[in-house]
Amino acid sequence: MILDKPEDIFYFTGFWGEGILVILETLSKLIVPKLEYTRALRVSKDCDVISSERGKTLTDSLSKQLNENNVVFYSNNNHYIIKELGRKVNKRNLVVDYKPVEKLREIKDAQEIDKIRKASNIIDKLFEVATKEIKVNRSEEEIQATLVYEAMKMGAKFPFYQFTSNPLIIASGPQASFPHAETSRRIIKDDEFIVLDITLSYGHYVSDATRTFGIGRISKKMKTIYDIVKAAQENGIRRISETDDFALVDAACRDTIQEAGLGEYFIHSTGHGIGLEVHESPWIRPKIASHIRENMTITIEPGIYLENKFGVRIEDSLCIVKRKNGKSGQDFDALNLHSFDKELIIL
Numbered sequence: 001m002i003l004d005k006p007e008d009i010f011y012f013t014g015f016w017g018e019g020i021l022v023i024l025e026t027l028s029k030l031i032v033p034k035l036e037y038t039r040a041l042r043v044s045k046d047c048d049v050i051s052s053e054r055g056k057t058l059t060d061s062l063s064k065q066l067n068e069n070n071v072v073f074y075s076n077n078n079h080y081i082i083k084e085l086g087r088k089v090n091k092r093n094l095v096v097d098y099k100p101v102e103k104l105r106e107i108k109d110a111q112e113i114d115k116i117r118k119a120s121n122i123i124d125k126l127f128e129v130a131t132k133e134i135k136v137n138r139s140e141e142e143i144q145a146t147l148v149y150e151a152m153k154m155g156a157k158f159p160f161y162q163f164t165s166n167p168l169i170i171a172s173g174p175q176a177s178f179p180h181a182e183t184s185r186r187i188i189k190d191d192e193f194i195v196l197d198i199t200l201s202y203g204h205y206v207s208d209a210t211r212t213f214g215i216g217r218i219s220k221k222m223k224t225i226y227d228i229v230k231a232a233q234e235n236g237i238r239r240i241s242e243t244d245d246f247a248l249v250d251a252a253c254r255d256t257i258q259e260a261g262l263g264e265y266f267i268h269s270t271g272h273g274i275g276l277e278v279h280e281s282p283w284i285r286p287k288i289a290s291h292i293r294e295n296m297t298i299t300i301e302p303g304i305y306l307e308n309k310f311g312v313r314i315e316d317s318l319c320i321v322k323r324k325n326g327k328s329g330q331d332f333d334a335l336n337l338h339s340f341d342k343e344l345i346i347l
Helices: 006-013 034-043 056-063 079-088 099-106 110-133 140-153 173-177 220-242 246-259
Strands: 020-023 028-033 048-052 072-074 094-096 168-172 192-202 205-215 271-273 280-284 297-300 303-306 310-313 316-327 330-336
Touching (some): 006 020, 006 028, 006 099, 020 056, 028 034, 028 056, 034 048, 056 079, 072 079, 110 140, 110 192, 110 205, 110 297, 110 316, 140 168, 168 173, 173 192, 173 303, 192 310, 205 220, 205 310, 220 297, 220 303, 220 316, 220 330, 246 280, 246 297, 280 297
Parallel strands (some): 072 094
Antiparallel strands (some): 020 028, 192 205, 271 280, 271 297, 297 316
């Protein structure tokens, strides 16, 4: 198996950086550029480290580890590496497939869960900080700066996420109607919602949680929508103990919002796996075969978004645990890794 995705290399070796990991029958070899060699030698485990130049020299170093009779699983979609492998390995023996590692990473061991729990605890503390920092006439970016500082003091880092440029989302007023809002210089005003979505990592493992706060006077409509989202999340979490199918967990959230006549305003999936990536398998959305298994770590995060008005999202990171004496199809419970209150807090 050949891996070049940093998360996958870290999963097997403890090294996070540029390189290619070759997993052979009896040993593993980590090929890295010269600038990474000393660090890789220091932090990696269970592999031999090979120094190489970048570019073609790196793939030449890879080719030396193989012969045309090797059956090779390549777990990414870097077309250059695929092309180079095709020259070295009989093409019938080259399988390009990311699923083997994806499936391995779905199930967390005790150390991985402990890191995600620690990241979750830090997020809860940041929510507490936010209740003191969110004030009228302060900007979203000001609050963000304080939270980033406090998080890093507690040992957290902010994972790279391809589709957003900020490490956490603070979205106030109409900004909150965008699920992936860009934290901005917008000044917080009276009588609005503020969606605070914090994603951070501890020891490279991610936790992800969202709370929606009110400030000033919250209208009856806003409070009603908040309560619908809260009920949807509760129903989704409860459904985990009644099924082994994540699509039915998604349906439990979605049906709650649909029955309130607001289904068109829930515009994203119910949740996703967390681990070395912010978004990873399993996926909690409609019409997808995704089965619940012990020691998966996931989010449940329904939301309602009224364009140019406001939005509400409530999200927790959860760990799937085995239920004692569970019946067939009812073998699991969801352990919530967060303790911060989900009742509407008006600041």
